[in-house]
Amino acid sequence: MLLVGKTVLVTGASAGIGRATAIAAARHGADVAINFLGSEDEAASCVAAITALGRKAIAVAGDVADPATASDFVTRAAEALGRVDVFVNNAGICPFHAFLDMPVETFERTMRVNLHGAYFMVQAAANQMMRQGQGGAIVAVSSISALVGGEYQTHYTPTKAGVHSLMQSTAIALGRHGIRCNSVLPGTILTDINKEDLADPEKRARMAQRIPLGRLGEPDDIAGPIVFLASDLARYVTGAALLVDGGAFVNLQ
Numbered sequence: 001m002l003l004v005g006k007t008v009l010v011t012g013a014s015a016g017i018g019r020a021t022a023i024a025a026a027r028h029g030a031d032v033a034i035n036f037l038g039s040e041d042e043a044a045s046c047v048a049a050i051t052a053l054g055r056k057a058i059a060v061a062g063d064v065a066d067p068a069t070a071s072d073f074v075t076r077a078a079e080a081l082g083r084v085d086v087f088v089n090n091a092g093i094c095p096f097h098a099f100l101d102m103p104v105e106t107f108e109r110t111m112r113v114n115l116h117g118a119y120f121m122v123q124a125a126a127n128q129m130m131r132q133g134q135g136g137a138i139v140a141v142s143s144i145s146a147l148v149g150g151e152y153q154t155h156y157t158p159t160k161a162g163v164h165s166l167m168q169s170t171a172i173a174l175g176r177h178g179i180r181c182n183s184v185l186p187g188t189i190l191t192d193i194n195k196e197d198l199a200d201p202e203k204r205a206r207m208a209q210r211i212p213l214g215r216l217g218e219p220d221d222i223a224g225p226i227v228f229l230a231s232d233l234a235r236y237v238t239g240a241a242l243l244v245d246g247g248a249f250v251n252l253q
């Protein structure tokens, strides 16, 4: 159990990697607050899974693209659970689209959710950790896409590079306060974000073949590394980026 007595906040946690992370944190002894947008039922199901593990949980609705959501989420989490020790910035979108006719709205929405949202959420969480005066850990879900391109992800990959860069800069800004900032860089993980893109069995098989570990990832493959970075086992790790991709990145030829 790596997070006993900690309070963990996760954005976009009603499904996918966020949900797996929230539940893994509870399994490791943490109380958990989740931010979500959309399905109340999915959020309630995540809360139920956490409380079934004997931990406290709350769900707070909010669009991370709105900067006001950040202070609302952090304030309500701290009121309900007492404090904020770990913040996981996970919420994200990837509406696949070609470059040459990228709609302005798609570009701007992707930036606002993935990058602006991360910025204001991390800032709000860090300010709460500062008020508590006992340090903390921030983990951002970046991507292998911070390191490589994607033909239909020209709006998305810069946000993931941006999130990775944000962790490097906040690691410097917050290190003296005992707040560690790291990112995880998942490879391709089977979730709703890529359900449509990977619906073609040939594409899916081609992607899996490129992965030395022989399969696409699942949300729990990412939850473990996030829990590790959030925990005191990683107490001297800050400004780091942990690639969690089954070996895909190094498999050039």
Ligand SMILES: NC(=O)C1=CN([C@@H]2O[C@H](COP(=O)(O)OP(=O)(O)OC[C@H]3O[C@@H](n4cnc5c(N)ncnc54)[C@H](O)[C@@H]3O)[C@@H](O)[C@H]2O)C=CC1
Pocket (backbone or CB within 6 Å): 011, 012, 013, 014, 015, 016, 017, 018, 035, 036, 037, 038, 062, 063, 064, 065, 090, 091, 092, 093, 094, 113, 141, 142, 143, 144, 185, 186, 187, 188, 189, 190, 191, 192, 193, 194
């Ligand atoms: N699935 C993959 O292959 C990879 C995913 N990632 C990143 O992982 C993170 C989680 O994505 P997945 O679990 O894969 O997809 P997902 O679609 O299952 O989960 C995304 C979550 O973010 C929430 N969300 C979306 N927009 C939001 C907003 N404006 N405000 C609040 N919540 C919002 C969604 O409701 C959902 O719960 C994203 O940041 C994504 O970029 C990174 C690398 C690979």
Ligand SMILES: C[C@H](O)[C@@H]1OC(=O)[C@H](O)[C@@H]1O
Pocket (backbone or CB within 6 Å): 094, 142, 143, 144, 145, 150, 160, 186, 187, 188, 189, 193, 194, 197
């Ligand atoms: C959504 C994509 O399948 C996924 O997102 C990422 O960040 C990965 O690089 C994959 O392209």
